[in-house]
Amino acid sequence: MLFSKETYIARRQALSQRIKSGLIVLMGNNLSPVNYPANAYRFRQDSSFLYYFGQHREGLVGVIDTDENKEWLIGNDIDIEDIVWFGSVDSVADMAAQCGVQNSAPMAKLKELIDEMRSPDIPFRRTEDKDVCAYCDFKTICGR
Numbered sequence: 001m002l003f004s005k006e007t008y009i010a011r012r013q014a015l016s017q018r019i020k021s022g023l024i025v026l027m028g029n030n031l032s033p034v035n036y037p038a039n040a041y042r043f044r045q046d047s048s049f050l051y052y053f054g055q056h057r058e059g060l061v062g063v064i065d066t067d068e069n070k071e072w073l074i075g076n077d078i079d080i081e082d083i084v085w086f087g088s089v090d091s092v093a094d095m096a097a098q099c100g101v102q103n104s105a106p107m108a109k110l111k112e113l114i115d116e117m118r119s120p121d122i123p124f125r126r127t128e129d130k131d132v133c134a135y136c137d138f139k140t141i142c143g144r
Contacts, residue, residue, distance in 0.1 A: 001054040005100035008054050012100075015052065016066045021127055023067075023113065026052055028060040028075075054099045060092070061110055062101075072096075072103040074110050 001008075015024065028049040031040040045056050053062045053073060060075040073096035078089045096104040127133065 001098055002050075003054060005054075005098060008052060009100040012052050012064055012071060016064055016069075019066055019127075019132065020129055021066055024062075024064040025110075025114075026062040026064075028053075028055070028058065028062070030058050053101070055095050057089070057095065059107070060095070061107070063110070063113055065113075070103060071101045072105055072109065072113070073099070073101045074105050074107055076107050 026049045027046065029044065029046045031037075031043055033040050043056075043058055045058075049060070049062060050056070052064075053060070055073070057075070060073060063072040063074060065071070073092055075092045075095075077091050078086060083089070090098070091104075092106075093104040096102070
């Protein structure tokens with residue numbers, strides 16, 4: 001990581017304070033194949049993901065729940081077949097600790113979080129900060 005974990009924690013806190021309510025999902029990049037899956041371009045992580053989580057490995061997702069004040073680093077750990085090619089690699093839990101995220105989970109957790117967010121049992125709440133609405137794709141739904 002380029003900066004200390006305190007830097008990434010402060011950046012995520014500032015983002016959460018700005019957004020105020022909801023679930024923030026920052027998708028990291030995956031490998032991009034040239035002409036078949038095993039022949040990939042040189043990996044470059046998504047800039048927004050790097051800014052808030054600082055991790056360079058492919059296949060990661062950062063989730064920030066501003067209402068519950070929880071953060072997750074989501075991704076699957078490298079399995080034995082990949083260790084042959086990559087060597088020893090930090091676990092997702094280790095990478096989460098490096099950037100100050102308390103929770104880590106396998107990729108299946110992402111679907112659970114999104115399903116929970118889209119649940120009809122959880123009421124839709126409009127943000128109090130109307131400046132946030134200027135960039136929202138759903139402002140016509142809530143009438144702003």
